[in-house]
Amino acid sequence: MPAMKWVRGAAVATMAAMSPGIAGGGTAYAQTYPSQPTAIVVPFAPGGRVDGIARVLAKSLSEQLGQPFVVENREGAGGATGSDHVAKSKADGYTLLLISAGTHAIQPNVNKDLPYDSIKDFTPIANLVEGFTFIGAHPSLNVKTIPELIAAAKAKPGTIGFATSGIGTYGHFAGELLQIAAGIKLMHVPYRGSGPAMTDLAAGHVPLMIAGEIVELGKSGKINILATTNETRWHELPDTPTMAEVGFPQFTLNSWIGLAGPAGIPADIVTAISAATEKAMADPAVQDQMKTLGVVVNFMGHEAFAKRIVSDRAAYADIVSKAGLSFN
Amino acid sequence: MDFLSNLQLGFSVAVSLQNLFYCFVGTLVGTLIGVLPGIGPLATMAMLLPMTYYLPTESAIIMLAGIYYGALYGSSTTAILMKVPGESSSVVTCLDGYSMAKQGRAGTALATAALASFFAGTVVTVLIAVASPILTRAAQSFGPAEYFSLMVLGLIAALVFTQGAPLKALAMVFLGLMLGCVGADVNTGANRFTFGVPELRDGLDFVAVSMGLFGLTEVILNLQRRGSDQTTTLPISTLWLTRADFRAAWPAALRGTGVGALLGILPGGGAMLGSFASYAIERKIAPPAANFGNGAIAGVAGPEAANNAGAQASFIPMLSLGIPSNAVMAMLAGAMLLHGIAPSPQLATAKPDLFWGLIASMWIGNAMLLLINLPLVGLWVKLLRVPYDILFPLILLCCCIGMYSVGYSFTDIVTLAGFTLMGVFFTRLDFPMAPLMLAFILGPMMEENLRRAMLLAQGDATQFIVRPVSAGLLAACVVCAVLLAIPSFRKARETATDG
Numbered sequence A: 001m002p003a004m005k006w007v008r009g010a011a012v013a014t015m016a017a018m019s020p021g022i023a024g025g026g027t028a029y030a031q032t033y034p035s036q037p038t039a040i041v042v043p044f045a046p047g048g049r050v051d052g053i054a055r056v057l058a059k060s061l062s063e064q065l066g067q068p069f070v071v072e073n074r075e076g077a078g079g080a081t082g083s084d085h086v087a088k089s090k091a092d093g094y095t096l097l098l099i100s101a102g103t104h105a106i107q108p109n110v111n112k113d114l115p116y117d118s119i120k121d122f123t124p125i126a127n128l129v130e131g132f133t134f135i136g137a138h139p140s141l142n143v144k145t146i147p148e149l150i151a152a153a154k155a156k157p158g159t160i161g162f163a164t165s166g167i168g169t170y171g172h173f174a175g176e177l178l179q180i181a182a183g184i185k186l187m188h189v190p191y192r193g194s195g196p197a198m199t200d201l202a203a204g205h206v207p208l209m210i211a212g213e214i215v216e217l218g219k220s221g222k223i224n225i226l227a228t229t230n231e232t233r234w235h236e237l238p239d240t241p242t243m244a245e246v247g248f249p250q251f252t253l254n255s256w257i258g259l260a261g262p263a264g265i266p267a268d269i270v271t272a273i274s275a276a277t278e279k280a281m282a283d284p285a286v287q288d289q290m291k292t293l294g295v296v297v298n299f300m301g302h303e304a305f306a307k308r309i310v311s312d313r314a315a316y317a318d319i320v321s322k323a324g325l326s327f328n
Numbered sequence B: 001m002d003f004l005s006n007l008q009l010g011f012s013v014a015v016s017l018q019n020l021f022y023c024f025v026g027t028l029v030g031t032l033i034g035v036l037p038g039i040g041p042l043a044t045m046a047m048l049l050p051m052t053y054y055l056p057t058e059s060a061i062i063m064l065a066g067i068y069y070g071a072l073y074g075s076s077t078t079a080i081l082m083k084v085p086g087e088s089s090s091v092v093t094c095l096d097g098y099s100m101a102k103q104g105r106a107g108t109a110l111a112t113a114a115l116a117s118f119f120a121g122t123v124v125t126v127l128i129a130v131a132s133p134i135l136t137r138a139a140q141s142f143g144p145a146e147y148f149s150l151m152v153l154g155l156i157a158a159l160v161f162t163q164g165a166p167l168k169a170l171a172m173v174f175l176g177l178m179l180g181c182v183g184a185d186v187n188t189g190a191n192r193f194t195f196g197v198p199e200l201r202d203g204l205d206f207v208a209v210s211m212g213l214f215g216l217t218e219v220i221l222n223l224q225r226r227g228s229d230q231t232t233t234l235p236i237s238t239l240w241l242t243r244a245d246f247r248a249a250w251p252a253a254l255r256g257t258g259v260g261a262l263l264g265i266l267p268g269g270g271a272m273l274g275s276f277a278s279y280a281i282e283r284k285i286a287p288p289a290a291n292f293g294n295g296a297i298a299g300v301a302g303p304e305a306a307n308n309a310g311a312q313a314s315f316i317p318m319l320s321l322g323i324p325s326n327a328v329m330a331m332l333a334g335a336m337l338l339h340g341i342a343p344s345p346q347l348a349t350a351k352p353d354l355f356w357g358l359i360a361s362m363w364i365g366n367a368m369l370l371l372i373n374l375p376l377v378g379l380w381v382k383l384l385r386v387p388y389d390i391l392f393p394l395i396l397l398c399c400c401i402g403m404y405s406v407g408y409s410f411t412d413i414v415t416l417a418g419f420t421l422m423g424v425f426f427t428r429l430d431f432p433m434a435p436l437m438l439a440f441i442l443g444p445m446m447e448e449n450l451r452r453a454m455l456l457a458q459g460d461a462t463q464f465i466v467r468p469v470s471a472g473l474l475a476a477c478v479v480c481a482v483l484l485a486i487p488s489f490r491k492a493r494e495t496a497t498d499g
Helices: A001-026 A028-032 A050-066 A077-087 A101-110 A147-157 A168-180 A193-203 A215-219 A267-282 A284-292 A302-323 B002-014 B018-033 B041-054 B056-082 B088-101 B107-141 B146-160 B168-180 B199-200 B204-224 B244-265 B270-285 B298-313 B314-321 B327-338 B352-383 B387-408 B410-428 B433-457 B468-498
Strands: A039-040 A068-074 A095-100 A124-132 A134-137 A162-163 A187-190 A210-211 A225-226 A256-262 A295-300
Touching: A039 A077, A050 A095, A050 A124, A050 A162, A050 A256, A050 A267, A050 B018, A050 B041, A050 B327, A068 A295, A068 B041, A068 B468, A077 A101, A077 A124, A077 A256, A077 B199, A095 A101, A095 A124, A095 A295, A101 A168, A101 A256, A101 A302, A124 A267, A124 A302, A134 A147, A134 A215, A147 A168, A147 A225, A147 B041, A162 A168, A168 A187, A168 A302, A187 B433, A193 A210, A193 A215, A193 A267, A193 B107, A193 B146, A193 B314, A193 B433, A215 A225, A215 B056, A215 B433, A256 A267, A256 A295, A256 A302, A267 A284, A267 A295, A284 A295, A295 A302, B002 B018, B002 B107, B018 B041, B018 B352, B041 B056, B041 B327, B056 B088, B056 B107, B056 B298, B056 B327, B088 B107, B088 B204, B088 B270, B088 B298, B088 B433, B107 B244, B107 B314, B107 B352, B146 B270, B146 B433, B146 B468, B168 B433, B199 B410, B204 B387, B204 B410, B204 B433, B244 B270, B244 B298, B270 B298, B270 B433, B298 B314, B314 B327, B314 B352, B387 B410
Parallel strands: A039 A068, A039 A095, A162 A187, A162 A210
Antiparallel strands: A095 A256, A124 A256, A124 A295, A134 A210, A134 A225
C-alpha cells in the first residue's frame, strides 16, 4: 500500500537525520547546531528597546545560521518571569535569553525573592550593546547644565523631583549616584514605565527625568538634556556632556544588554552562538539599527561578559549600601 | 487649506493597493483575535512583527494599527454573546449587551456595536487630523492631582451601576480596591499581598479576573438554571435594529463618542474609562422605560462608541509627542524603531507620509471593519443556536486556552478558577460585579496618582481643591454623591411623616 511505503520512507529519513546526533556525541553538537528553531526569550513586553535589539539580532542569526531564531516575549516582574523560564529550560542552546544590567546586576539587589541566581543559573554568551541614560530637565526648572542643577538643588534641598521608569531602574540608581556624588538631596518619583513618566515630564508636572527614552524629547527641544551618564557622548547630541566631563569622573553607570542561556550549555555551542553574534554586531546595517534603538554596539565574548556580570552585580550592591536604599 | 492637503496626502498613501491590502489583513486578523478570549492585540502584533520587516514602514504600521482597533470590534462580540470581555474596555458591553442576547436581540446588539464603533472611529479620525495639537495640550493639563480626582469620580459613578442595594455595590467596590492592591508597590518596590508567588508581583491578571467573574460565572449559572434540560438554546435572534432601536441608540453613540474621545486622550486607561463613563451617563439620563441593566440598547451603543473613540484617541500622544500611552502604542513605536523611525514630537513634519497615511488608514480601517463585521453578525448569531451542552465546553476550552496563552502560567489558570468561584458565589447573592471590576482597575491608578500628587506637592493636600480641573472634578463627585443620597433621604422622610 502506498501509505505504508510513505510511512516507511519517513521513518528511514528520520533515523538518517538523527544519526549524526546519535553517532557524534558531544562534539558533533556544534557541527549540527542549530538543527531546529531557537527561541530568544525577551523578558519584557514587545515594542521596547530590548525587544527591538532581540529582533535585529534574531534576524541576523537566522540569516547566518540557516535556522529560524524567533523572539518570544515573556514579560513580568521586571524581567524575572522570562529569566526564570530560561533558567529552568534545557541547556541545549535552543532557548536563549536577552539579559540586561537591570535584570542581572540590579534586580538581584532589589528583589530578594528572585527564584534564580543571576550568576549561577545562567551561561553568559556575549555582551551586545551599551544603553544610554540621560538626565533631562523641563524648561520650567530653568537649568541647562549639571552645575546649574546642583545649585538649584542646594537652594531647595529635597524638593526637586526626578522621574524614573520605576524602582531599581538605571534612572533610579543614576539619581542616587548623582545625589551622593554632588552632595545634594533630590526626590525620587517612580512611575510604572517610561511612557507615563515622559508624559508628566513633557507636561512639566515633574521637573527632572533620568532615563534613556527621553532622547527624542531632548532632540526636539521640548526638554533640556543636561548630561549623559555613560562614558562617551551620544552621537545625536554632540553638545551634551558626559557626567565625567562635568566633574564627576567616578560616575559611570553600566547599562548593558547581552545574550545568555541556561547554565550548562556545552562550550562549543556557546562558541558557535558567540561567533555568529560577533559577526552580526560587526555588520554596519545592524550597527545603524542599534543606533536608532538608542544603544551602541559593544561586543564582548563570553568570558569577558561573565566577569562583567559578576563585577557589576557587586558594584550595584555597593551603591545600594552607600545610598542606604531599602526595597521592602 | 493646509488640513485638506494633508488629508489628501494621507489618503493617497492609504488608498494604494498594497496599503489597502495590509489594512484589510490587519483588521481581519484583529477581529478574529478580538473574538478569541484571552489572546489580545499585543501578542498578535508581536507575532506578526517579523513579517513587517520586509514591508515599507507605512504598510507595516497600517497593518499593526488595524489589528489593534480590529480587536476592539471583535471583543464586543464575545462580550455580547458569552459575557466574556475581550478587552478591558468591553466590560460594560457585557452588561446590557449580554442581556440583549438573552432576550433574543443578539444580532441587534452586535450590529449596534459595529455601527456605533464606526461612527466614533470616523469622528475621532477627523478630530486627530484637525485638532491633535490642541488635544495634546489639553491632555497635558492633567497632572497626578487631576487624575486622582477623575478616578474618585469614576468610583462614585460605579455606584450608579447598582441594580440593587447601593450597600452591596459599595462592598464590591471595596473588594475591588483590595484586589487591586495585589502586586508590587510603585513607590517602594515592596511585594504587596503576593504571598511569595512571583507571578503576583505584577498584580492579578485582568484577563483572569474578568473571564472568571463574568464569562465562566455565567456558564456555571446557566448550567444551574437549566438543570436537567441541557439541550435548549438561546432564543432566536433578530439581525438588525428597528426604528425605535435607532432612535434610542444614535444619541447614545454621539454622547459616547464625545466622552470616549475626551477621556481617550488622557494617557493610561483612556479607552476603558471612557466606556465606563459613557455607561454611567447613559444610565443616569435614560428613561425608566429603557430598562437599563436588562437590555437597553443605549447601554451598548454609548460604551461601544466610547471605547472605539478612546482607542483611536490614544494614538494622539504618540503621534504628537512620541510618547506611547499604553502597551499597544509602545508596540507600534517599537515597530517604527525597527524601521529606523524614532517616534518624536516632530513626526508630523519629518515623516508626513507615515503620519497622514496612518490617520487616513484609521478611517479606512473602520470602514473595512464595518464591512467585515456586519455580515459576520449573521454567522455569530447562528452560533447561539448550537445546543448549550456542546457550546459551554467550547466556551470553557477557549477561555482556558486563551488564559494560558497570555503568560504560559499555571498560576493564571488557578486565578481564573478562583475568580469563577468568587463570581458564582457573589452573583448568587445578588452582588453586582461591575463595580468590583471598575474598582479593581481604577483603585491602583487612584492610589498611585494620590501618592505621586502628594509627593510632587511636598505633602500639600490643598492642591486637589486649588487646581481648577481637580476642583471641578471633586465638585462633580460631591454632586453625584448627593444625587445618590437624595432619593433615600426623601424615602426615609416620607416613611417618617406617614407615621
